[in-house]
Amino acid sequence: MTSEINLERIFKAINFATRKHHGQVRKDQRGSPYVTHPIAVANAIWGLGKVSNDLTLISAILHDTLEDTDTQESEIEELFGEEVLSVVLEVSDDKSQEKMERKRQQVIHAPHLSQAARLIKLSDKLVNCRDILQSPPKNWPIARRREYIQWAADVVAEIRGTNDALENAFDQMLRDAEEQLEFTIKPFRSVNLRPWGPNPEPSTHQEE
Numbered sequence: 201m202t203s204e205i206n207l208e209r210i211f212k213a214i215n216f217a218t219r220k221h222h223g224q225v226r227k228d229q230r231g232s233p234y235v236t237h238p239i240a241v242a243n244a245i246w247g248l249g250k251v252s253n254d255l256t257l258i259s260a261i262l263h264d265t266l267e268d269t270d271t272q273e274s275e276i277e278e279l280f281g282e283e284v285l286s287v288v289l290e291v292s293d294d295k296s297q298e299k300m301e302r303k304r305q306q307v308i309h310a311p312h313l314s315q316a317a318r319l320i321k322l323s324d325k326l327v328n329c330r331d332i333l334q335s336p337p338k339n340w341p342i343a344r345r346r347e348y349i350q351w352a353a354d355v356v357a358e359i360r361g362t363n364d365a366l367e368n369a370f371d372q373m374l375r376d377a378e379e380q381l382e383f384t385i386k387p388f389r390s391v392n393l394r395p396w397g398p399n400p401e402p403s404t405h406q407e408e
């Protein structure tokens with residue numbers, strides 16, 4: 201997936217995301233400006249994944265605007281076009297759903313995502329999990345940090361084969377997480393024993 205980067209559109213997206221996320225902060229101790237996150241997600245796709253595709257990078261910069269700001273779909277369509285809107289919609293949760301249902305929906309939808317949406321999903325999980333290791337949300341106990349990283353591993357398991365460099369970086373992050381948080385990532389085959397499993401079944405088996 202390569203093409204010339206249209207820097208004008210990239211900066212337009214950064215300006216738009218900066219304006220829309222104005223006043224919002226991340227959950228880390230320092231309360232970093234929110235827009236640092238979508239920029240980090242786009243940067244990892246470009247710098248680590250070596251993907252220089254406009255549609256992917258612009259959608260990555262905008263990936264949390266629909267979900268977390270007052271941005272209307274029509275604004276994205278008018279400013280960035282219907283293709284970008286379509287990718288941003290693919291990576292936006294349905295906020296009318298409960299949090300655990302949203303987690304389940306991400307596992308269910310992952311295999312059906314477009315290539316651009318898969319790259320964003322992969323990079324978003326990588327960046328969030330690295331943040332959880334390096335600058336975790338305030339007041340998150342270790343169990344919650346482990347749980348988030350396990351869920352991210354389950355979502356990423358469904359989109360393997362998207363980008364080797366991003367997946368290798370994600371795997372390295374998983375090894376760091378296992379060491380730092382003293383736990384073992386469970387394989388995807390046991391996903392239905394977890395709260396976000398797509399087909400939860402009562403089971404008498406012990407999870408591996």
Ligand code: NDP
Pocket residue numbers: 226227228237264299300324328329331332335336337341343344345347348
């Ligand atoms: P949240 O959805 O509340 O927070 C995670 C999200 O916050 C990330 O996906 C990311 O989203 C954003 N974020 C902002 N700042 C940071 C940061 N510094 N590091 C990482 N992520 C950041 O939490 P959960 O995903 O855990 O969802 C809540 C669920 O957790 C509930 O279903 C509840 O049942 C469960 N829970 C578990 C507890 C436990 O101890 N195990 C305790 C309480 C709840 P984005 O990329 O969109 O910005």
Ligand code: ZN
Pocket residue numbers: 237241263264324
């Ligand atoms: Zn995000």
